[in-house]
Amino acid sequence: MNTETNILVFLECLKTRFKQNFNSSLVIREQHGRDESSFTVPPPDAVVFAESTQDVVDAVTLCAAHGVPVIPFGVGSSLEGHLLAIHGGVSLDVSRMNQVLAIHAEDLTVTVQPGVTRKALNEAIKHTGLFFPIDPGADASLGGMVATRASGTNAVRYGTMRENVLALEVVTASGEVIRTGTRAKKSSAGYDLTRLMVGSEGTLGVVTEITLKVYPLPEAISAAICSFPSIEAAVRTTIQIIQMGIPIARVELIDANTVRMLNQYAKLSLHEGAMLLMEFHGSPASVKEQAEAVQEISTEHGGEAFEWATTPEERTRLWTARHNAYFAGVQSRPGCKVISTDTCVPISRLADCLLESVAQADASGIPYFLVGHVGDGNFHFGYLLDPNNPAERETAEALNHQLVARALALEGTCSGEHGVGLHKMDFLVAETGEGAVNMMRTIKQALDPKNIMNPGKIFSLKT
Amino acid sequence: MNTETNILVFLECLKTRFKQNFNSSLVIREQHGRDESSFTVPPPDAVVFAESTQDVVDAVTLCAAHGVPVIPFGVGSSLEGHLLAIHGGVSLDVSRMNQVLAIHAEDLTVTVQPGVTRKALNEAIKHTGLFFPIDPGADASLGGMVATRASGTNAVRYGTMRENVLALEVVTASGEVIRTGTRAKKSSAGYDLTRLMVGSEGTLGVVTEITLKVYPLPEAISAAICSFPSIEAAVRTTIQIIQMGIPIARVELIDANTVRMLNQYAKLSLHEGAMLLMEFHGSPASVKEQAEAVQEISTEHGGEAFEWATTPEERTRLWTARHNAYFAGVQSRPGCKVISTDTCVPISRLADCLLESVAQADASGIPYFLVGHVGDGNFHFGYLLDPNNPAERETAEALNHQLVARALALEGTCSGEHGVGLHKMDFLVAETGEGAVNMMRTIKQALDPKNIMNPGKIFSLKT
Numbered sequence: 001m002n003t004e005t006n007i008l009v010f011l012e013c014l015k016t017r018f019k020q021n022f023n024s025s026l027v028i029r030e031q032h033g034r035d036e037s038s039f040t041v042p043p044p045d046a047v048v049f050a051e052s053t054q055d056v057v058d059a060v061t062l063c064a065a066h067g068v069p070v071i072p073f074g075v076g077s078s079l080e081g082h083l084l085a086i087h088g089g090v091s092l093d094v095s096r097m098n099q100v101l102a103i104h105a106e107d108l109t110v111t112v113q114p115g116v117t118r119k120a121l122n123e124a125i126k127h128t129g130l131f132f133p134i135d136p137g138a139d140a141s142l143g144g145m146v147a148t149r150a151s152g153t154n155a156v157r158y159g160t161m162r163e164n165v166l167a168l169e170v171v172t173a174s175g176e177v178i179r180t181g182t183r184a185k186k187s188s189a190g191y192d193l194t195r196l197m198v199g200s201e202g203t204l205g206v207v208t209e210i211t212l213k214v215y216p217l218p219e220a221i222s223a224a225i226c227s228f229p230s231i232e233a234a235v236r237t238t239i240q241i242i243q244m245g246i247p248i249a250r251v252e253l254i255d256a257n258t259v260r261m262l263n264q265y266a267k268l269s270l271h272e273g274a275m276l277l278m279e280f281h282g283s284p285a286s287v288k289e290q291a292e293a294v295q296e297i298s299t300e301h302g303g304e305a306f307e308w309a310t311t312p313e314e315r316t317r318l319w320t321a322r323h324n325a326y327f328a329g330v331q332s333r334p335g336c337k338v339i340s341t342d343t344c345v346p347i348s349r350l351a352d353c354l355l356e357s358v359a360q361a362d363a364s365g366i367p368y369f370l371v372g373h374v375g376d377g378n379f380h381f382g383y384l385l386d387p388n389n390p391a392e393r394e395t396a397e398a399l400n401h402q403l404v405a406r407a408l409a410l411e412g413t414c415s416g417e418h419g420v421g422l423h424k425m426d427f428l429v430a431e432t433g434e435g436a437v438n439m440m441r442t443i444k445q446a447l448d449p450k451n452i453m454n455p456g457k458i459f460s461l462k463t
Numbered sequence: 464m465n466t467e468t469n470i471l472v473f474l475e476c477l478k479t480r481f482k483q484n485f486n487s488s489l490v491i492r493e494q495h496g497r498d499e500s501s502f503t504v505p506p507p508d509a510v511v512f513a514e515s516t517q518d519v520v521d522a523v524t525l526c527a528a529h530g531v532p533v534i535p536f537g538v539g540s541s542l543e544g545h546l547l548a549i550h551g552g553v554s555l556d557v558s559r560m561n562q563v564l565a566i567h568a569e570d571l572t573v574t575v576q577p578g579v580t581r582k583a584l585n586e587a588i589k590h591t592g593l594f595f596p597i598d599p600g601a602d603a604s605l606g607g608m609v610a611t612r613a614s615g616t617n618a619v620r621y622g623t624m625r626e627n628v629l630a631l632e633v634v635t636a637s638g639e640v641i642r643t644g645t646r647a648k649k650s651s652a653g654y655d656l657t658r659l660m661v662g663s664e665g666t667l668g669v670v671t672e673i674t675l676k677v678y679p680l681p682e683a684i685s686a687a688i689c690s691f692p693s694i695e696a697a698v699r700t701t702i703q704i705i706q707m708g709i710p711i712a713r714v715e716l717i718d719a720n721t722v723r724m725l726n727q728y729a730k731l732s733l734h735e736g737a738m739l740l741m742e743f744h745g746s747p748a749s750v751k752e753q754a755e756a757v758q759e760i761s762t763e764h765g766g767e768a769f770e771w772a773t774t775p776e777e778r779t780r781l782w783t784a785r786h787n788a789y790f791a792g793v794q795s796r797p798g799c800k801v802i803s804t805d806t807c808v809p810i811s812r813l814a815d816c817l818l819e820s821v822a823q824a825d826a827s828g829i830p831y832f833l834v835g836h837v838g839d840g841n842f843h844f845g846y847l848l849d850p851n852n853p854a855e856r857e858t859a860e861a862l863n864h865q866l867v868a869r870a871l872a873l874e875g876t877c878s879g880e881h882g883v884g885l886h887k888m889d890f891l892v893a894e895t896g897e898g899a900v901n902m903m904r905t906i907k908q909a910l911d912p913k914n915i916m917n918p919g920k921i922f923s924l925k926t
Contacts, residue, residue, distance in 0.1 A: 195658035216708035245679035446909030
């Protein structure tokens with residue numbers, strides 16, 4: 001966008017096309033100009049509420065004609081600044097594209113619009129005996145989950161969005177509609193455009209339809225919590241479970257301090273030690289077998305106070321507690337801002353990576369919560385910062401840098417599931433090297449020559 | 464390459480650099496100028512045997528400087544003309560890059576050079592109690608399996624190369640070495656370059672290192688064959704097994720005629736009806752449970768003559784028989800050429816797709832064998848053609864066209880696992896539409912502006 005006049009002309013065009021679905025009020029723009037990250041930047045110039053693929057095509061085409069940035073928006077639950085309008089432009093809100101378009105129970109696939117949230121999808125398919133397992137905690141939109149290559153608690157058994165998206169409909173930067181795959185379970189037909197789009201954070205196009213794998217609800221489900229004398233004991237238990245190939249569905253770590261926050265936040269009375277939350281899926285016999293094996297391993301590492309949750313209500317209570325860790329952390333320090341870490345390392349390196357990071361965080365004096373999808377080698381510190389104390393932010397960012405450096409040295413990644421956004425651009429270069437990032441830049445420039453699709457995220461175009 | 468002189472100058476440069484690892488004898492060139500497809504084209508201008516990543520860098524750099532095509536070569540088992548030097552150039556043979564570089568048993572990962580074959584990998588990790596499950600039949604090189612996004616008999620439980628490659632080292636078209644990932648089990652760090660390379664058939668770079676997932680050998684394995692009164696009964700049994708979510712490891716179909724070919728080829732005495740070959744992996748209790756459930760479903764569909772194979776020797780005999788179907792087919796019509804089909808459809812559409820195609824093939828009078836990774840909805844006709852009878856080829860290609868059209872109408876893909884190569888370029892356009900193929904072209908042109916990496920495969924650059 002060149003001049004002030006141009007933007008006004010452009011906004012007038014957009015308003016003419018979208019009428020009541022165009023909004024440039026400050027309150028709506030501000031709502032679309034922030035996410036769960038701790039960045040503050042000016043809001044987008046306008047918000048368009050898309051109700052169809054054609055709406056997305058028209059919005060992108062208008063933006064392309066005027067060289068204006070387009071930022072796809074789902075529910076705003078991303079954590080790394082993905083949604084922020086750092087170069088101005090239009091927030092393209094797809095939350096009203098919230099139809100489940102097809103349920104093919106007989107093929108274990110569904111096709112949805114991008115504004116459907118994971119909970120809404122599970123509600124819509126409940127009657128079929130199927131479920132969609134990917135669970136990042138927040139009730140994120142599935143479009144957003146595609147964009148960040150999300151995963152969460154069930155990934156240890158069911159994989160991430162990488163493994164569970166079969167095909168996409170995408171509006172490209174030139175406003176063209178393409179399909180990236182079919183409903184076949186596997187394919188060797190050409191480049192894997194589906195997985196190029198999964199994790200591209202809105203920088204290569206706008207996702208308008210998603211075909212996903214779904215799974216039969218397990219015949220039996222059993223969940224348990226177990227307390228450990230130390231984080232190390234809990235982590236070593238996890239490593240052994242994974243190395244033995246036990247097909248556990250979820251294995252989550254919460255440290256003692258975070259358990260304390262949770263007890264306070266949700267009026268619970270969990271034992272205040274390092275804790276594993278686990279869940280087993282399968283036939284009744286297989287669940288029993290898994291649970292017995294895991295209980296044995298846990299006991300060897302000093303695990304005690306096993307508590308079983310077999311009814312759906314008990315399990316919901318358990319996982320709600322887990323998902324409340326973020327809010328419990330925030331409430332433990334009123335007014336704080338959170339910086340989340342997201343490293344993921346090979347399972348054998350988990351203890352090394354985690355324990356050293358805990359020691360450093362403890363030494364820093366910065367309050368934090370600690371949770372982990374430890375079955376995948378992925379964990380999150382949430383550093384709880386006083387926004388009026390720049391020294392704290394500096395300390396937290398230094399801790400995060402050291403943690404990422406440690407994870408990379410242990411052959412891990414800077415981001416297990418949150419994505420790069422604005423926050424991890426330097427980490428990405430440290431992880432992959434300039435060569436791979438240059439390849440990403442080349443692809444971006446080829447597919448979005450005007451650089452209008454969520455510009456300035458994942459990497460800087462300047463080398 | 465512009466003139467005859469240029470190619471001579473270029474070959475001299477290549478020879479100077481690679482000495483005894485350069486070969487331009489006709490016999491070696493011809494060996495590298497054919498694959499298992501039925502195409503015949505002139506061989507490459509020369510063959511270079513790479514022994515290191517640096518060799519690949521130097522070969523690609525020289526080819527780039529002279530604008531000469533580079534065609535990566537593993538063991539030559541691809542089926543769709545992937546390896547053919549349709550624009551001349553250099554066949555870059557990586558079969559001597561056959562080292563297993565790292566075995567991280569504690570993380571269930573290995574890192575290998577691209578010339579390691581799947582059987583060699585399994586031999587190398589046998590002592591760790593781990594195995595690599597992807598089994599396309601042929602003892603393909605892992606580099607080639609990356610290139611075609613291969614899968615095979617175990618994919619129903621363990622996924623394909625798409626799900627099992629964690630990271631790659633790739634030499635790009637400009638001779639740069641990049642790494643596409645880490646050993647972390649999951650990552651949201653930037654574009655998924657790993658999966659962009661998996662299935663790119665050598666058109667975007669040369670793979671020089673591969674990090675793969677491996678799996679603990681199941682505590683118990685049990686295999687069975689079961690005869691059915693019709694193909695339909697076998698297929699409906701399969702559909703029900705998959706829809707019930709039974710975690711079967713393998714479920715393969717062989718039609719009655721192919722069983723007859725196998726009996727003759729390998730001196731077996733299998734019951735000559737439509738047959739399912741199945742394998743179950745898990746704990747002893749879980750294998751028993753799966754096998755019982757499957758036996759019940761099979762019996763409901765008229766399955767009989769269940770034969771169990773529980774010792775490794777019996778299982779090897781069974782799977783060797785399955786993998787010999789191709790050769791048994793070829794031997795049943797001495798001197799014939801094979802055209803393989805490779806459609807894959809959602810499981811609920813499998814009966815429709817397969818039965819109609821069988822009826823058409825039977826009506827055509829063309830001899831064929833029929834095998835299928837039916838648990839994934841993927842099956843292969845091998846039409847057995849008299850190479851001296853062009854009418855037969857025409858009929859077979861017409862059958863294949865009709866089959867692909869049928870699969871696409873049923874929301875399937877033209878290629879489940881063989882790749883596009885030369886043979887399925889039109890099918891790819893029919894499947895994805897020009898929009899998606901144009902996106903592939905744009906990526907190819909951006910990453911390989913001189914069009915030297917295996918040019919002319921997957922799609923034509925001219926639209």
